[in-house]
Amino acid sequence: MKIPNDVELSLKGLIESFATPIFVKDREHRWVMFNESFCALVGRTREQLLGRSDYEFFPKEQADTFWAKDELVFTSGVENVNDEPITTASGETRWLNTTKTRFTDAGGVQRLVGCIRDRTIEKHATDELRLKSTLLQALDEASIVGTLLVAHADDRVVYANRRFAEIWDLPPEVAGTVDSRLIAAVLDKVVDPEAFQERIRYLYDHPEETSRDEILLRDGRVFERYSAPLRGAQDEYCGRVWNFRDITELRKLESLKAEVKQRRELASLKDQFVGTVSHELRTPLALVMTAVDSLRKGLAGDLSPKQRDVAELCHRNILRLSRMINNLLDISRLEAGTAKSRIGRLDLKDFLEDMAANYRMMGRVKSLKLQIAAAKDFPDVRADPEMLMQVLDILLDNAERFASKQIVVRASPTPGGARIEVIDDGPGVPPDRIADLFNKFSQVARSVGGGYKGTGLGLAICKEILALHGSTIHVDSPPGMGARFYFRLHAWEEPGAPHRRGKKGVSNHG
16 A cells, blocks of 8 residues: 555655755665765765666675675564664765664565764774774883783782793783782792781772882892772772882892992091901900909909999990991901801790890899880791891890880781881981991981991891891881881791792892
8 A cells, every 4th residue: 555645745754854964775675765964874866866876886795794684683673773884975984873664564575774873984983993902002012011900899800911921930821810819829929928918908009099019029020010090081999000020130239339349438438447456455455454354353453432333334335336347347257258157946925035034134224114015926947046036136235225115025916927026115216217227337317316336337237147047127107106127037947948048138028
């Protein structure tokens, strides 16, 4: 049955009212109705298009595709949606999203109705974005920096480049998993897993902070780690980006340069000072010590109270000078590798209790409270008792000069050993001088502090002694909140068992 003219006119008016290109084809695939938007899209007039098919305007390959899709709609009655290119009258290729459906009128006549969305601009933008993404990925994959992106909401790894998996020696299925599994996979690779985890937890708890630090690996490598918040289009916090760079060779070069410079600067001073100590100080000092001891013991007659005070003052200053000389000779032997250590199995808890008892018996820290805070159970550790006592003696002597009310010696077990801390409640160390603390002849003044000024060798001696134990010494000193010196000792392992040791002079911090 033929559609009444008034109905056909109404249908034409309806189609024409749409800005979206719309067309109608008969069963022979010829255009029988369309709107002006469709004409504008293909670049043809009504007269050119009416009653014609795709083969008269488009390349054969395109026309074959259009015909096949139209025929499928006619025969199946199933709506067809496709992205497809067309070539306009001007030769331009445009990308269309076309929806085609079959319409059967009251007389049983079938027609095909098509609705078109021109997505050429969208496709060009998508292609450009895809190209940029591909280029960025190619650059990232060629980078020497290992990159990891972690989503905040679900601990999911959004992206891990090839270099990340490579430098951490991780299989792809682990590198692309969740952050918690990644951390577990690399813990046995770092020297200080506890500090490594603490830093990660801190940064996730403080999403606004960026961080740059260094990680020491058990195989001797050093990684620089940089982390920053990952933000979305609306500046919302989405997670964290982690970058890892292997700076092992760079640090070796820097260390070598610094060592050469330092050796040149200190060689002359050291030779001169050691010569003075050896030939001009030790012999007369021994004579003076003998004479003062004779006076103190009354061998030269009874002394008045005032004379006894003077003798005691001389005795204390001689001991001070003797300590300075011994420190100098100790650091010389340690650096030359001639210091003899007797590292063996040590019960740390008994050792600390004996140390505290000796200090109290000798009258040390008279005006201060000395607190020993030690856990109940400790693994036996690898240590030379005399050298360890020398380290603690230096740290306690240092704490005595600056503490206000108390000194705390804290010991706690850690994975693979024990951690020892000496804490004072003094004014703390200036932040810009912390890096100099463990250098030879370096004296860092605090805002208050009594006692004498030594040679600046004590902490350098601690550093060298702990290096013999495969450990390092560190300090935390928030401004105005005292100082906390700490180091780790390795657990005792029976002879023949594999033993992992830290690297001399390199931080165990993660």
